[in-house]
Amino acid sequence: MPSPSGQRGGDWATVKTLLPYLWAYKARVIFALLLLVGAKLANIGVPVVLKHLVDAMTLPAGHPAAVIVLPAGLLLAYGALRISTTVFTELREFVFARVTQRAVRTIALKVFRHLHALSLRFHLSRQTGGVTRDIERGTRAVSALVSYALFSIFPTLLEITLVLLYLVTHYDIWFSAITFVALVSYITFTISVTEWRTRFRRTMNELDSRAQSRAIDSLLNYETVKYFSNEEYEAKRYDDGLQQYENAALRSQSSLSMLNSGQSVIIAIAVTLILWRATLGVMNGSMGLGDLVLVNAFMLQLYVPLNFLGVLYREIKQSLADMEKLFSLLDQNREVADATDARPLAVTSQEGMEIRFEHVHFHYDEKRSILSDISFVVPAGKTTAVVGHSGSGKSTLARLLFRFYDIQQGSISLQQTDIRQLTQASLRSAIGIVPQDTVLFNDTIAYNIAYGRPDASEQEIIAAAKAAYIHDFVQSLPDGYQTQVGERGLKLSGGEKQRVAIARTLLKNPPVLILDEATSALDSHSEQMIQAQLKEIAKHRTSLVIAHRLSTIADADQILVMEKGRIAERGTHQELLALRGLYARMWERQQSGLPEEDNADSQDGSNILQTA
Template sequence: MRRATLDSPADPATPAGPRSDWATLQRLLPFFWAYKGRVAAALAFLVAAKLANLGVPLLLKELVDALDVKPGDPQALAVVPAGLLLAYALLRLSTTLFTELRELVFAKATHGAAREIALQTFRHLHALSLRFHLERQTGGMTRDIERGTRALQSLVSYSLYTILPTLVELALAMVLLARMLDLGFVWITLAALGVYAVFTISITEWRTHYRREMNLLDSQAHSKAVDALLNYETVKYFNNEDFEARRYDQGLDAYRRAQIKSQGTLSLLNVGQQAIIATSLLAMLWRATTGVVEGRLSLGDLVMVNALLIQLYIPLNFLGVLYREVKQSLTDLDKMFTLLSREREVADAPGAAPLQVAGAAVRFEDVHFAYDPARPILQGLSFEIPAGKTVAVVGASGAGKSTLARLLYRFYDVSTEGGGRITVDGQDIRTVTQDSLRRHIGIVPQDTVLFNDTIAYNIAYGRTGASREEVEAAARAAHIHDFIVAQPKGYDTLVGERGLKLSGGEKQRVAIARTLLKNPPILIFDEATSALDSANERAIQSELASASAGKTTLVIAHRLSTVAEAHEILVMEAGQVVERGSHQDLLAMGGRYARMWALQHAGQGAGAAGAQETASHGHQVA
């Protein structure tokens, strides 16, 4: 798979073509290699169980032949059958014992491999670029991971516990038939197996695309359901419950039709398999019966052949279904391995070293960037945030302000065409590890999303080892402590999915507390007070100013009143800096900044006048 770049973005909705089953197995085998001792022990127990199982028909033959004695012979009836019956019971017990030991020994390998694959997938998804996560379908992706994890355990269960034992038993049984009877029984068995295998594989391969279609439609229906539930409020705002139900039902109906097609082909497969098995059984029993009549075989031989056929063909009867399930498991695993194979758009350079921070000076040097090559966002942008200083960026929506934060965090890399770069203390951030870079940066984003956990958990997420006292101190600094302790459960109050139980301002103050707790040398405030009322905004502005003292701070804002104290203000337009200077300098220029300031203050004045008029009207009505 070629590496995704800005010029060739990876599309998570368009997976690569399915790998071969052998390629999927090759990806899977290393996960079991760590348990090679257990694998060898499990295979040994498997063979022991099958040898014990094959001993049962042999004992039945001896038992039947031993009973072929003259009536009234007490010694034969009292001694020989008793010993054979005891041996028969022990063999039956041994079969079960070895089978359970095999499953017990291999259980750690199965669950350990499933855990490792799921963990690697989880880590890899976090390592993928922001572009992937903006374009993904969460419901479908989580369904693929869930099915892939289940498929591993199903694959082991079907292959190691059913298919492989059946094949081992078939091989041993044919050796037994050739040595004790004649090759005719072996040729009948081999012919039946050949026809059975060709029929099963060809029909199952034909059915596989129906299964893939079922998986796709299932993921699509699940994605629609999850998306509608995540956007519950939006659905309610526009009275679209019936619309969403119809969309979900369309997905379910398409999935139902695919299920019916799959079931029809499964019925055809089952009928064909039964016809092949019945024909081979008839041929084997006819040959054995004829041998008994002609005197070439004993009655015990007939019983042995019959018992062998029962033991062999009962699991073989399900081999087609098992093969289908194994194929489906491999398909599901391939979907998860496809996620694991997706290359990172932003990856650490070979030999990348940790970021070394002294003063944390940040420089943007001739930075070019575009999410889509046809639509440039930043065009040769250059500016510096001196160590310990605050630089604010203002401008209209779409000017590229929030992109600065994403590039500094390395959610994306700057375009290599213009030769630009971003440095921290002179170190190109593309040459240091992403982990060390992000440990030195804290952000209060414009759109705050919280975990569905407690307020304390969400604040402590800024520094997971923080004590409760440190969490509360951060909450006080963010002016949310009083609100929290006023709740019935205090800091143990659950915030709901994405924090929806809190207001926008409350969520933003939690985000501020979280960043204050992290206490990094570089701070980014992306509209950090946009969801707060004026009184709280002024209070928190002073806290943010105190928190950013001595830190390198980038402030992104629309409201100019929040950036007036910045050491330098940059006015951006169409991905370029068109004005720069202090608040007073920019006002004195009489340019874009001055016009924006005048417009905002005019709007605030009109708003205040409107509020005063409303209040006066209210008093008159009262």
């Protein structure tokens, strides 16, 4: 995993990662570079024409060339070069804009797809605020890097080269020597100080992401904060992050002031020496006034952009650091990936598919086993229920069937095919789940139901809602199916969210159905209605029901009793009662209304250790 600082192997490694995205439009890139060279040649030509224009003014009064020919031609040339500089620059921006924006779009989409391809382990350990900030800064950095490097640094270096060549070929060696020494000193000083300052910028980035992550996490858990009256506690945690960021920002600013002061001293000394040499040349007759104007114009054209070199170099380094963060997300190991020869799952009918677990061993962390030698079969079209104390590994079975994780030993098969030989997309399209903890998108009720099948018609959405007994409730709302459910669906009650989850699963219409405490948030009356509907639906599907209330699965074709990651008992409801074992004791306690026995030793750590 990349280091927290986002280092992936240096700046050149980051640039090499970026180049293929830009080079995909090589014709536009080459044309833009030609326009850039044309703009700089025109820019260098402006002082040269100005020199000849000034020299023309020294002709004797009344000379025809001084009145019409030379000044008129040079003025036209001067104006044409000025216009050419602007035209070439704007054309370059226009031509390269598509390259930059398409590269940003391609990279952002690739990172987005990769994040969705990562395993559940990554998403349980990530901080949403930090990741979104990394993506935002990284994509913005691509555009900034191209702008600063290709359109600021490279043109400046090209102009420096052209100026030095002109000075060497037309004037005393002292002019080019002073210019060269000043430039080397300026660039060396700028790069050295900026490299030193980069660590402050990296620290600011880390602290900024941390503060934003805390803020977003706190706002997402708004109700929990209110429950415990911890507003001030959350504000203090956020302010601690802001204070650390403030201190880092102050260190960065003080170092920037030192950088700017040093740059100004170098530029001032160089310009003074250049003008001193030019003045001497005019006084001894070796140079004309036009030469003095030319040298002065060259210095202005060089040192004005160089004055921003520190800022540009710093921004380039910052952009590279931000891009490192972005590309480091692409370096995250997918952990669960399709095999090279993976094939789509063939769904021949909606009558269900056989599920088979054979000698499955699984752990989130090597130090603690979660499932040990689990073997069972769910025949096509039949219902198997899994019960057990909290933490016994029930929900882990559903995660493994969805292939959120890969098992360490054994095999899981669907229709006699190991799920590791199937494409993940086709596998998950054949399985529908109603989770215990339903999380909805911050969109409308219609959108959340239609998420089960995005191309569903309005009539199909309404039919699914009716089947989940939520249609009447939705109709009673002022905005009906266009009602916004809020962040993570918090505007709806737990029961309402669970009915939406049931509706979108019904709309998906999968051959395999997983019900993970599907009615845990419903009242008794609603639970009876939904249970009847789910049983009707399950008749035509292979169903894996994870349950806490045993009364809801009494008529299952097979019941598995989990304990400490193993199947302790199996059979029908009547067979398990007759055994007078673990299931029978659980049944008796629930029927008598007694609390469940504590079984802390059986906790699988599925919410803790899976992030390790």
